[in-house]
Amino acid sequence: MRKWKYPLLLLTGIGISNVGGWIYLIALNLIVLDEWESPLAVVILYVLKPVAALLTNAWAGSLIDRVNKRNLMAGLDFFRGVLIAVLPFLSSSWWVYAVVLIINMGSAMFYPASMAYITTFIPRGNRQRFNALRGLVGSGAFLIGPGIAGLMFMMGTPTFALYMNALALFLSGVITLFLPKLEDGVPVDTGDTKWEVIKEDWRVVWGFSRSATYVMVLYVLFSSLLVMTAALDSLEAAFSKEVLQLSNSTYGYLVSIAGGGFVLGSILNASLSHKLHHMHLLGFGSLLVSGGYLIYSFSDGFLSAAIGFAVLSFALAFATTGFETFYQEHIPAKIMGRVVSIYGLLEGVLVVLSTVLIGVGAELVSIRFVVVAGSMVMLGVTMILFISTARNSWGKINENGTEGVSG
Numbered sequence: 001m002r003k004w005k006y007p008l009l010l011l012t013g014i015g016i017s018n019v020g021g022w023i024y025l026i027a028l029n030l031i032v033l034d035e036w037e038s039p040l041a042v043v044i045l046y047v048l049k050p051v052a053a054l055l056t057n058a059w060a061g062s063l064i065d066r067v068n069k070r071n072l073m074a075g076l077d078f079f080r081g082v083l084i085a086v087l088p089f090l091s092s093s094w095w096v097y098a099v100v101l102i103i104n105m106g107s108a109m110f111y112p113a114s115m116a117y118i119t120t121f122i123p124r125g126n127r128q129r130f131n132a133l134r135g136l137v138g139s140g141a142f143l144i145g146p147g148i149a150g151l152m153f154m155m156g157t158p159t160f161a162l163y164m165n166a167l168a169l170f171l172s173g174v175i176t177l178f179l180p181k182l183e184d185g186v187p188v189d190t191g192d193t194k195w196e197v198i199k200e201d202w203r204v205v206w207g208f209s210r211s212a213t214y215v216m217v218l219y220v221l222f223s224s225l226l227v228m229t230a231a232l233d234s235l236e237a238a239f240s241k242e243v244l245q246l247s248n249s250t251y252g253y254l255v256s257i258a259g260g261g262f263v264l265g266s267i268l269n270a271s272l273s274h275k276l277h278h279m280h281l282l283g284f285g286s287l288l289v290s291g292g293y294l295i296y297s298f299s300d301g302f303l304s305a306a307i308g309f310a311v312l313s314f315a316l317a318f319a320t321t322g323f324e325t326f327y328q329e330h331i332p333a334k335i336m337g338r339v340v341s342i343y344g345l346l347e348g349v350l351v352v353l354s355t356v357l358i359g360v361g362a363e364l365v366s367i368r369f370v371v372v373a374g375s376m377v378m379l380g381v382t383m384i385l386f387i388s389t390a391r392n393s394w395g396k397i398n399e400n401g402t403e404g405v406s407g
Helices: 005-036 039-064 069-089 095-121 124-155 158-177 194-211 213-233 236-243 248-272 278-297 302-330 333-364 367-393
Strands: 395-397 403-405
Touching: 005 039, 005 069, 005 095, 005 124, 005 158, 039 069, 039 095, 039 194, 039 333, 069 095, 069 158, 095 124, 095 302, 095 333, 124 158, 124 248, 124 302, 194 213, 194 333, 213 278, 213 302, 213 333, 213 367, 236 248, 236 367, 248 302, 278 302, 278 367, 302 333, 333 367
Parallel strands: none
Antiparallel strands: 395 403
């Protein structure tokens, strides 16, 4: 327990932040819908997330790798908490979107910063178990967060819920400050301009990608899976209601089944984390996710769609843990912020393009055709990923991230 004192403290902070995130999402949607009385006003909130990633990821890694990550994480929690507390005063003006964009930019910085900190902080042998527990905390927040939001709405208003979320972020930031202070990052040549530093960092990432081709191919393949899931999820409600003819309440049950599958997968994943290899989780878990989407895309009613949702969400818990452990093991912590941010920029661009493409395809052809086609593309990507991970049985990845194949 002494060994896990600080990791459990970190998980506590992450859990509080995740629960607060769900409260924030639901409360903000209700406030904007009530003020603007337009579904489009709510849709814009969701568009701001990938836009924030595009505006942030090109330069965020350069900052993350050069500052104290613990202090940066705490600072981002405090910063987002203040902005969320301001939102109720701006809900009737367009300024609410500017503030939400800045909050999302902070969140886009927080993820690579936290992953770089975790990689340095958690010993190599404990990373997979920690990632599995972090997935379990996230799935718990998925179930608990909306319930707590509902209770808050009964006690007060969505505005009250936003204030509670701001308080949760402040608490998460305070907890983060109790964690060990690690290295301050790589030095910066003060003679260089910021633009020259960023260009040099892009060259560093490109150089690492060339020397660790196998690692980055797997990284891009899994990122492609995430891109396809984001694009297909944008048609989830339309497919369920217009193609499967499900009612609002039945569609709600379908979403609950997906949440239950993710929680069950997270529990089992955390229980077996010491017995399963992250490469197996990455390859087979991803293949099973695409299999679940394929079942869902060919479904003709609630039962088959529920089976597809349960399979894909169950497998996603394993695949995500495998992926996070994989790149923590094979991307050096000193450049992880830059690598994750820059490749996250590519992922954000692909999410926007694929979502638009799938949306246009659904309008011009049919929702069923586009969802089936997207699922088939996802299956092809994950089959390549599964076959590529099998190389680990005769290929060996060095600790610095480069590949060395044994004879």
